[in-house]
Amino acid sequence: VLRERVRRFRLATGALIRPTALPPLPKDLGLPSRYVLAAPTTGQIVYRIVGRSTLANLEPLHFASNLERDRPRAPKQDYMDWLGISVFGTLEAALNNAARYPKMVAPVRLVAGHGFMIARTEADIHHHYALWGDPEDLLRHVMGDVVRVDEPS
Amino acid sequence: MIYAMLYAENADIIGTYESESEALRDLAQFVGEHPDLQDEVGLRPYLDGRPVGDFKSATDLLGSRLAQQQFVDA
Numbered sequence: 001v002l003r004e005r006v007r008r009f010r011l012a013t014g015a016l017i018r019p020t021a022l023p024p025l026p027k028d029l030g031l032p033s034r035y036v037l038a039a040p041t042t043g044q045i046v047y048r049i050v051g052r053s054t055l056a057n058l059e060p061l062h063f064a065s066n067l068e069r070d071r072p073r074a075p076k077q078d079y080m081d082w083l084g085i086s087v088f089g090t091l092e093a094a095l096n097n098a099a100r101y102p103k104m105v106a107p108v109r110l111v112a113g114h115g116f117m118i119a120r121t122e123a124d125i126h127h128h129y130a131l132w133g134d135p136e137d138l139l140r141h142v143m144g145d146v147v148r149v150d151e152p153s
Numbered sequence: 154m155i156y157a158m159l160y161a162e163n164a165d166i167i168g169t170y171e172s173e174s175e176a177l178r179d180l181a182q183f184v185g186e187h188p189d190l191q192d193e194v195g196l197r198p199y200l201d202g203r204p205v206g207d208f209k210s211a212t213d214l215l216g217s218r219l220a221q222q223q224f225v226d227a
């Protein structure tokens with residue numbers, strides 16, 4: 001058991017050390033699944049579904065948490081989750097998770113030094129991450145064009 | 154199979170459930186308290202980490218129940 005934990009720890013910390021790797025699930029470090037393992041960002045790229053907005057009319061609101069949007073906390077929602085937003089670690093995952101088409105997906109580069117924090121959350125949903133950051137600052141880090149999704153991929 | 158409760162606009166996941174009945178119960182409670190969200194919030198089934206069905210709003214899933222509740226509340 002110890003050897004397996006050491007192996008998983010090495011794998012997971014290796015992922016943390018790589019400059020643009022996204023953080024692992026808590027269970028990959030042998031921690032309970034309800035834990036949140038948030039890491040400062042180091043230049044990773046994530047994908048945020050931004051409704052039907054184009055690059056021209058993106059607003060900080062598209063990167064605001066449900067708390068910041070005055071949306072109530074859901075029955076099973078942790079307080080920490082209420083303060084963050086959902087993003088995906090791959091464009092494919094973001095496209096898969098979009099609903100009600102057409103939809104836009106914005107790539108965001110999470111450069112270091114802006115106070116952004118990210119955690120792999122919702123273990124049952126591939127490539128799902130919670131992201132915390134100033135909505136205006138996140139908007140400034142949208143890179144390139146938003147990607148339009150017209151139908152399920 | 155799990156059921157995610159989420160916002161259709163941006164796929165913000167606000168809960169995951171191992172049973173549909175539990176997810177529906179919490180969804181009914183949530184939109185019962187916040188009826189303005191009933192078209193925005195809903196459920197989506199996932200299998201092996203991927204969506205395996207369409208997003209369905211609370212209105213789609215609980216329509217008649219919500220209407221009845223609002224009638225009673227009024």
